[in-house]
Amino acid sequence: MKPSLAELQRQADEARALAQEAEREAQRRREREMEEKRKSPAEAEAAAAKRKEDEGERVRAEVEAKERARLEVEEREWCRLEAEVEERPQRQAKEGRAQHEAEETARREREANTEADRIEKERLATERKEKERKAREEARKRGEAEKKARLDAELEAQTKARQEAKRREDEREEKKPLEEERKAKEAEAKAKLDAELEAQEKEREGEMRKEKLRKEEERKAVLRAQWDAQQAERERRAVAAREEEAKKVEREQHELARLAALARKRKEEEERRKEAAEEEAKQKADEEAKKEKERQAEEAMWRKEIPPLWETWDTTTYDWTVPPDSPAMSAIVRDREQVFSKQRETGTPEIQLTSRKVIAQHMATYTHSTGGRAVYAYRIRDYESFCRSVDVPPWPLSTVMIALFCLATAPRGFALSTSNNIVTALRNSTRDCVKYWQELPGFSDLSSWPKADQALMEWKNMLNPIPDEEEESAVDTPRGGFPSAAEAAFEVEEGDEDEDEEEEEDGADEEDEDGADLDEETDADTKGRPAESGKKVRRSAPEMKKFALDCTKKYPLPDMPGMPHPGQSFANLQALLKAVAVALVPTLGVTPALTNRIIACKRRKNGCPFRISTVKRADGKVVVKGNSVYAHNHGPDQRLVADPSWRPQMRNDGVAAAVAKHDKLAANKKGKKRLSDSSELPVAKHPRRESETVKSDFSKRKITVKAAPATQDEPADPVSSTSAKDASSPPAPLDAPRTEVESIQAQHDYENMEFDNSSAGEMGRTAVKAASPAAEPAHALVKADSSTPAAQLPSRPSLPPGHSPAAPSSFRPDLEAFLFAVHPSLAPLTDPLVAAGITSHRLLALFAGMERSSRHSLYEYLRIEGDMPMLDAAAVEALDEACSMAQSSQWAVR
Structure with a gap:
């Protein structure tokens, strides 16, 4: 089986x-x-x-x-x-x-x-032998069906013959003998054949x-x-x-x-x-x-540059007492174990070795004191001893760790100059390590820890309280010294209670150290300026008024609509600093400096009288005082005059991001104006209604802001991520449709300005109002795919210069022949495609080169307009396959 x-x-x-x-x-x-x-x-x-x-x-x-x-x-x-x-x-x-x-x-x-x-031989008696041979061959080759058909045909022929004989019977009466004789012969032949x-x-x-x-x-x-x-x-x-x-x-x-x-x-x-x-x-x-030898060399360099740790670092304990009026300090002290846990996760042994090496190399570049070490080295020693005592790795350095270190080691605070020196020493000493720390997975959480900057500011102000109100006599500012000569009376704004309360930023980092690393000034920039006398020149109110008037006459101020005016309120000093930087940097090419609630020009050591004094209200907001001076004793920076896109070096990341956002909005506004002028359409008359064509997105100008490597002093500004994304994205094509998403993004950009500026706010509200999309048909609001070009919806596609579309009647037969050759059911698509603007071989090749999603968008548009019959899916798939083959074979454009 x-x-x-x-x-x-x-x-x-x-x-x-x-x-x-x-x-x-x-x-x-x-x-x-x-x-x-x-x-x-x-x-x-x-x-x-x-x-x-x-x-x-x-x-x-x-x-x-x-x-x-x-x-x-x-x-x-x-x-x-x-x-x-x-x-x-x-x-x-x-x-x-x-x-x-x-x-x-x-x-x-x-x-x-x-x-x-037998029947066949009766009909063809004279050709019997030949017919018999053919009948045998046919009998072997054909089946029973063919033989039955031949029999039926023979019977039909005999029937017709009998009918014909009956019809002519009268005519053949005289020939009956002959007919009888013939019949006898046929009967005889039939009998013989049967035998x-x-x-x-x-x-x-x-x-x-x-x-x-x-x-x-x-x-x-x-x-x-x-x-x-x-x-x-x-x-x-x-x-x-x-x-x-x-x-x-x-x-x-x-x-x-x-x-x-x-x-x-x-x-x-x-x-x-x-x-x-x-x-x-x-x-x-x-x-x-070899690694041990290198480590010993690095350790020797560290011991040479950094003093040894405290002798009692292993027995030091901290009370962590916080004043009752310091909510930010209380918050970070309450969350200190979470901070220490995140610091332990982030501070790997490899990053500790790398940071120590970089810091020691940086310390070697400073001028050493008689003790053989740089002044900043002792601050590094104190911070590292604190980290050892709380059992956390010292690096990476962040604002929240600086705040905890300052609060633990000096719970009662220091004088403002000493506290600023501590923070500046730590940040300047580790500025070269930031590029290594930014790659760590938990560094972003530490650098943006909630209320860290506000807690550091509260610690600085423990021995330097800021009064709620300050009565000072206002200095009359000469006409032209403010952003606008027609400015109204300056009063403190009321009704700002609905503004978001922002945490105070660490403004002491903007203090310049002899102006060396904060502003990009050369010897050529300082020629013709008064030499530094080595001590401040104090002027009375009349002298200041006269000096400001002279400076204004010699250096007339350019138009700066975004400059804060007296009486205007801001959430905190950093918001005011950003507003001043947005006004000064693009027009004069200089950056402002924040020093003890006063914002001055970076060239103040050369006698620049620009000062914006502030006072803190009871609700915590900062108000520009009336004795502020807006005059400068210098003109725009020559580098800015030579290249309007040039910007000075800004160490504060938040200020740099605010200036970059302002430049981006200004570039977009100029792009809108250029596009409006080129299309001869008024900007204020609903541009989407004026033309059937969807306007293109504006080209985005990439703005590079050179930032010194320093730890970020404030929470990550949303402007930085937005500007980075805009700078990295390629400019949109001029015929790409502008969607509702882009209008909403533009509105979001204007509404996210950190400073409360009446002029800037008015500009943002006007821009948002102009950018809001008008009522338009539903099919015009098609989302553009970022990976594929959008379909050209207008009835007449754009052509390169020198090419005019052929007459539709002359190209229609060629288009119809092409569609019929692809699939017969596509022939009715001829008229809609001709109406859509495909009137030449070049445009047909461009249509074949379109992406599949773009072609389907065109089909959907024609179907909505009623110009395209309903086609089956197989026909559309056949057309897509043909177009894909055309793309792969690289049709030549005639």
Whole structure:
């Protein structure tokens, strides 16, 4: 009996399982060998001998298992052959019955063929012999259906002949004798033909009997041949089995030899591996020695530049007491364990080594005192000792860690100059480490810790309180000294309670250290200025008024609509500083400096009288005082005059971001004006309604702000991320549609200004009002895909200069032929595409080069307009495939 497919599959699975088990056994054997090699040589030799015996037993077991499997297969094959021999008589009987039925069917077919031949020979008596030959050939080639058709045709012809004979019977009355004679002849010929057909039938029956006997003899011969072949196959298999047995013995010998060679090879490989491991260990030891030498050199440099830690750093404890009127300090003290935990996660040992190396190198650049170290080094020593005492790594340095250090080591505060020096020393000493810290995963959380900057400001002001009100006599400022000569009376704004309360920023970092690293001034910039006298020149109110008037006459102030005016309120000093920087930097090229609630010009040491004095109200907001002076004793920076896009170096990241945002908005406003002038459309008259074409987004000008490497003193400004994103994104194409998202983004940019400026606020509200989208159809507000060009919805696509669209009537046949060749159902799309502006071979090639999403947008637009019939999905897919093939073959534009 022949084995089933499931039985064969089971046998294959068993063989596969045996192979896998053998492989696992080999793996376990290799593992045992590896472990035995670690033992003594005597044990290794004993284990090797035992392993060889086990290997021989395993091989013999595998051979016996394979032999048993082979014998089982042969036994099943013998059973199947015996079953076939028993079933053969029944199969032969069935074949005999089938043969008899086939012969009976052939006889019936021959009878039908004989009848058809007889009828055919009656009609064509004169051509009987030729027709008989053709009838035999046709009888062999055609089936019963053709013969029946010919018989029907003959009968129809005879019927027509009889009708024709009946119709002309009257005409042929005189020819009746001849007709009777003809009929007699036909009857005689018919009888003769019937006799011949009967003889032929008998002859065919005799041939069939002979053929049947011959086939029976052939069948018996085939059976005898099959039996002989089976006997020969059995003998051949027996011989093959004996040969296979001999080959198996030979294979076993070869396998034993191979295993011995493999053992020798493994031993050699293990020796080579051991040598390689020794070499690698030697190289690693050399590298570690080199790293240790470098570390010792860096440690020696650190000890040379930084004083040793406090002697009592391991026993120092802190009270963490906070004054009741310091909510920010209370918040960070309450969350100090979270800060320390985040500092431990961020301050990896690698970043500690890198930071110490960079700080020591930076300390070496400073002027050393008589003690042999820089002044800043002692601040680093104090901060690192504090970190050791609270068991946190000192680096990276952040504002919240500085605030905790200052509060823990000086809970009662210092004088303002000392506190500013501490913060400045820590930040200036670590400015070169910021680029390494920014890559750390948790540094952004530490640098933007809530209320850290406000807590540091509260600590600075513990011994330097800012009064709620300050009564000072206002100094009359000459006309022209303010941003606008027509400015109204300055009064403190009321009703600002709904403004967001911002945390006070650390403004002491803007104090310049001899002006060295805060402003980019050269010797050429200072020529013609009064020399520094080494001490401040104090002027009375009349003298200041006269000096400001002289400066205004000599250096007239440019138009600065964003300059804060007296009486204007701000959330904090940093917001005021940003507003002043936005007004000064783009017009004069100088940056403001924040010093003890007074904002001055960076060139104040050269006698510049610009001063903006402030007072803090009871609600915490900062108000510009009336005695502020807006005059300068210098004009715009020559670098700004030569290049309007030039900007001075700004160390405060928030100020730099505010200036960058202002430049971006100004560039967008200029782009709108240029686009409006070029399209001859008024800006204030709903530009989207004036033209069917969707206006393009304005080109974004990348603004580079050079920032010194210093730790960020305030929470991350949303302006920085927005400006970075705008600077990195490529400028949009001029025909890309402007979406509602861009209008909302523009409105968001104007509403996010940090400073409360009436003029700037008025400008933002006007811009938002002008940028709000007018009512327009729904299909015009299609979101543009950033990765694919948007579809051209206007009825007349833009063309390059010098190319005018061809007449639609002349190109319509070519377009229709193209669409019909792609798919016949696309022919109705001819008129809508011509109406959409595809009127030349060049535009057809551009249409074929469009992205699939753009083409579907065009189809959707035509469908909404009612110019395009409903097409099936297969037709549209065919058009897309054709266009894709055109893109891949790079059609030439004619």
